[in-house]
Amino acid sequence: MTGFALWFTGLSGAGKSTISELIYERLKATGHKVELLDGDEVRTHLSKGLGFSKEDRDTNIRRIGFVCELLVRNGVIAITAAISPYRDVRDELRAKIPNFVEVHVDCPIKVLAARDVKGLYKKALAGELGHFTGISDPYEPPLNPEVRIDSSSETPQQSADRIWSKLEAMGLL
Amino acid sequence: MTGFALWFTGLSGAGKSTISELIYERLKATGHKVELLDGDEVRTHLSKGLGFSKEDRDTNIRRIGFVCELLVRNGVIAITAAISPYRDVRDELRAKIPNFVEVHVDCPIKVLAARDVKGLYKKALAGELGHFTGISDPYEPPLNPEVRIDSSSETPQQSADRIWSKLEAMGLL
Numbered sequence: 188m189t190g191f192a193l194w195f196t197g198l199s200g201a202g203k204s205t206i207s208e209l210i211y212e213r214l215k216a217t218g219h220k221v222e223l224l225d226g227d228e229v230r231t232h233l234s235k236g237l238g239f240s241k242e243d244r245d246t247n248i249r250r251i252g253f254v255c256e257l258l259v260r261n262g263v264i265a266i267t268a269a270i271s272p273y274r275d276v277r278d279e280l281r282a283k284i285p286n287f288v289e290v291h292v293d294c295p296i297k298v299l300a301a302r303d304v305k306g307l308y309k310k311a312l313a314g315e316l317g318h319f320t321g322i323s324d325p326y327e328p329p330l331n332p333e334v335r336i337d338s339s340s341e342t343p344q345q346s347a348d349r350i351w352s353k354l355e356a357m358g359l360l
Numbered sequence: 361m362t363g364f365a366l367w368f369t370g371l372s373g374a375g376k377s378t379i380s381e382l383i384y385e386r387l388k389a390t391g392h393k394v395e396l397l398d399g400d401e402v403r404t405h406l407s408k409g410l411g412f413s414k415e416d417r418d419t420n421i422r423r424i425g426f427v428c429e430l431l432v433r434n435g436v437i438a439i440t441a442a443i444s445p446y447r448d449v450r451d452e453l454r455a456k457i458p459n460f461v462e463v464h465v466d467c468p469i470k471v472l473a474a475r476d477v478k479g480l481y482k483k484a485l486a487g488e489l490g491h492f493t494g495i496s497d498p499y500e501p502p503l504n505p506e507v508r509i510d511s512s513s514e515t516p517q518q519s520a521d522r523i524w525s526k527l528e529a530m531g532l533l
Contacts, residue, residue: 232426
C-alpha cells in the first residue's frame with residue numbers, strides 16, 4: 188500500500204479534528220493502515236514542555252513530521268491535525284515527506300469567534316490570551332494546498348468527501 | 361508482515377549501536393520493513409532539550425516507545441538502541457507494545473573503561489561526570505530479557521547472529 192501524509196492546517200476550532208476523524212474512520216473501515224496524530228495527543232506524547240514561541244511550535248511540528256515520515260515511508264497513511272501555523276516549516280516537511288497532501292481548513296475569524304466552542308476566541312479578542320494563533324500570534328495560510336476547505340460553508344462530511352475524491356484523483360487511494 | 365520491537369538496552373559503549381546496525385542491515389537486505397531509532401538520532405529529533413534526570417530519561421524513553429508502537433502495530437520492525445536504564449519504564453513499554461523483544465547488551469564496567477572509545481568512562485570514574493549511567497547514575501538490568509549478550513566475550517557479528525536465531529525461534533522472522 189502507498190503511504191501518504193494528510194496534513195491538516197488551520198486555526199483552532201476550524202474543524203481539523205472533526206474532519207480528520209471522519210477520514211481516519213473511513214480509511215480504517217476500508218482496510219487501510221492509518222494513524223491519526225491529533226494536536227493534543229502529540230502535545231502529550233511528543234512535545235510536553237514545549238511552549239508557543241515560533242521556535243517551540245516549529246520543534247513540535249518537526250517532531251510530528253519526523254514521525255509522519257517514518258510511517259509514510261513504510262506504507263502507512265499518517266494524518267495530522269495540528270494548527271501548524273508557519274508556512275516555512277510546513278514546506279520543509281513537504282520537501283522531506285513522500286506524498287505530502289496539505290489540507291487547509293479555513294474559516295473566517297468572526298465565524299470561529301461566534302462558535303467559540305472552548306471560549307478561547309472571546310478571551311483572545313479581549314487581549315487576555317497571548318500566543319493565540321490568528322489573533323495574537325501569526326497564521327500563515329498555505330499558498331497552494333492540495334485541498335482548501337471553507338468550513339463555514341460546508342459540513343464536515345462534505346469536506347471529508349471532497350478530500351477523499353482528491354486522494355483518489357491523486358492516485359493515492 | 362509482523363511488526364515487532366527490538367529493544368536494546370545497556371551501558372554506553374557496550375555495543376548497542378554496532379549490533380543493532382548489523383541486524384538493521386540484514387533485515388533491510390532481506391526485504392523487511394524496518395526502522396532503526398538510535399539514541400543519538402532520537403535525542404535530535406524527538407527529545408532535544410531533555411536532560412538526564414530520571415524524569416527526563418523516562419520521557420525520552422516513553423517518546424521512543426510511542427513511535428515504536430505506531431510502527432509495530434502497522435507491521436514495521438522498530439529497532440531502538442538507547443541506554444534506557446530504568447526497568448519500570450522498559451516494562452511499561454513491554455506491556456504496551458506488541459511483540460516486544462528486549463536485548464540486554466551487557467559488558468563489565470572494567471572492560472568498558474578499558475575501551476573507553478569516547479573518553480567518558482575515565483572522566484566519570486574520576487568523578488568529573490554527573491549522571492553517567494552505570495557509574496554516577498543507575499542502570500537497572502532486565503531480569504528476563506529475550507536475549508542477553510556479553511559483548512566482552514563475543515563479536516558483534518556473533519551477537520547479531522544469536523539475536524537473529526532468537527527472532528526466528530519466536531516466529532517473528
